[in-house]
Amino acid sequence: MKSVNLLFTFILLVVLTRQASAGIGIIPRPAHVVEGQGSFILTGEVSIISGNATRPEAAYLAGILGKGFGKKISVKNKGLGIVLKLNQKLNNELGNEGYRFSSRKHGIVIEAAGNSGIFYAIQTLRQLLPAGFEFRAQPGQEINIPVLEISDRPRFQWRAFMLDESRHFKGMEVVKNLLDQMAMVKMNVFHWHLTDDQGWRIEIKKYPELTKVGGFRKNTQTSRRSEERTGVPHGGFYTQDQIKEIVSYAAQRHIKVVPEIEMPGHAMAAIAAYPWLGTLGTTNEVAVTFGIMEDSYNVADPRVYQFLNDVLSEVFTLFPSGIVHIGGDEVKFEAWKNSQMMQEMMKREGLNTPADLQIFFTTRISNFIDKNGFRMMGWNEILGGNVHEWQKQEDVKVEQTLAKSAIIHFWKGSLDLVQKAVSDGYDVVNSVHSMTYLDYNYKSIPLSKAYSFDPVPEGLKEEYIPRILGTGCQMWGEWIPTVDKMNLQVFPRLAAYAEVGWTPKTAKNYEDFVKALASLKERWTLAGIRFYEGIE
Structure with a gap:
């Protein structure tokens, strides 16, 4: 009894x-x-x-x-x-x-x-x-x-929102407002995508051309696979003083800022500023179209490593989060395969595939980051493996091993890759694109689908669950030129991802979440934030 x-x-x-x-x-x-x-x-x-x-x-x-x-x-x-x-x-x-x-x-x-x-x-x-x-x-x-x-208490230690400002620069007040909204729902990582093919947004004092040239493009593609252009230049960047102000503002809200400085691909803005950084030798202006570009850093050139070390050294002084994201995704290997300098390096270092060369490069960068008391993070291509239909299988076979200190940011491919990463001793942030990309429309990721996401893959062994640090939602900016349109994509899904990251799985309830959302929607309305009002 x-x-x-x-x-x-x-x-x-x-x-x-x-x-x-x-x-x-x-x-x-x-x-x-x-x-x-x-x-x-x-x-x-x-x-x-x-x-x-x-x-x-x-x-x-x-x-x-x-x-x-x-x-x-x-x-x-x-x-x-x-x-x-x-x-x-x-x-x-x-x-x-x-x-x-x-x-x-x-x-x-x-x-x-x-x-x-x-x-x-x-x-x-x-x-x-x-x-x-x-x-x-x-x-x-x-x-x-x-x-x-x-x-x-939170379920996960990593509860992130990512803003891509390389594609469309938004500015300090917009960033601060996003930080305020993150704080309200207890998100604790602002992942700041600051460099890419279409713009370099962070002042590096040793290399002023990065913002003078790389921070501005002449035109902008208006839609996928379209020859249409806006017809107007686009640009902007943050001074180091502005970066410090935003980092301080975030810290007051218990949010750490993790910068993303893309390498070795998605680097055409930097290459446009300093053409000797590139592999092709033909890049002389910032990209005005979106997609996956052919050019990337020439990782066989010692000057490239010195450049990246110099850039990262200034980045370390601005971001006390202890983590630097280096991207590492979507590198097209044809330019590397056609480069005599690159092929000689591969032979010299005993590297059999371009993917091995990328891991060699990434580990060298990771070692530099480690020595400076920081930790490297990158998209899951930094482990090798084929996650793209356009990559040739023979190019992505790997024998090299990435430094174990790296945090793997999973975004694409089979969930078996997550299983393998954690069993090999890597920490993982799960941001699989089909569940967390805020630039996807609400038909692709309705609010209910966002809310249903579980960063822990089904069937993951109990011993590996602590290696899933958490999740992030990504606001990629290629086709999101205005703040109003960005807000429409972010809200209310930001609240769903906040609950995914914080609330115990057994305590979640979508119907109750939708009811509670009414109060946040009223706040957003009063704050002048546009949000999606569709019913899922």
Whole structure:
């Protein structure tokens, strides 16, 4: 009888937790929620109680509450109100990003092992406030915060949004707004695609032509396989001071910025700036069309390695995330096969295929990145293997081994490649294109499909699951020239991917997610963010 009672109690707790979680409408859905009776009445007279260690988060919360109440909110060392408290004992249970949120009739207590957890609990509190709270200051208003007990932590450590600005430059204010929206839904990695064939967007002081020449193109293709062009130049780039400002802005929101500096392919903007970098010897202007280009860095030339080391050395000073993404995808090997210099290098180094040559190059870059205290990340072509129908099978056979420190960013090919990567000792971020590419239309990836994605491949052995670091959603910019169109592609799917990355698989529920989305949609409307309103 005792075991039956315990089972009944457990089932009742699960049901109550699920109902409460569905009722409060937080995205991403918390792991565990228990709703009590009554509420805490929040007014502009509330104080935030914080020690020195949580003062940055206290100031952030004070700014949010100040907007809604139309007055300055006090931050104090002691007292009642909204208490922010670091508690290292929670680390084993909730990790650095998890938190406990306890709202009672007399106040709110937020506890976490790390500052990130405090910050994410504040995002939970924000979503308990009226959607219009931060947009319409109403002095004297009262807000009822329901009595709740929340214990929450993310499922994955890597919850990313990628913005491609090489193809279409968007600018600092757009990036900051995206960071704000990421923070609201507890995403923690901004993957910033800054260089490609169609534009170089980051100032490198040693090589000023990269932005002077590589940052601008004369024209732009308007649609796939079309001869139509916009007829106007396009360009722009970020100075190093602007990069630092964005990185700092992201850090205040507990988001790390991971730059992507493409190599050895997708490099025509750099080659246009410094033609000696290229393999073909014919590239002298930034690409105005999109797709997979023939030219790439001449990885047999020692000057190319020195150039890339110099570029990366400046990149290291700008991005404290500890990770640099080097792309590594979609290299066309014909130019390498036709290059005498490249063939001589392959013979000298005992490399049998172009894919082996790419791994040789990538490992050399990885070793340089490692020596500087960073870690390399790249798309899954950096492991070799054939993931493209246009690649010749004999060109992609590999004998070389990539450095084990590399993070593999899976985007294309059989899921068996993920299985092999993790079993070979690599960490993987799963961003398979058919489930996570935001430039795909809603017919290809409806909201429900985005929400259904599981970064852990079905059947993956339990021992390898920790090697799946998480997932990212990618906003490729070839055919997305305007901010308005970009927002339409990003929202509301960003919220779905946020819940994929954060919420335990057993706690997810699409119907509840759609209901909770109504509040975020109201916020986006008030913020002037266009979002897709179709029904899936």
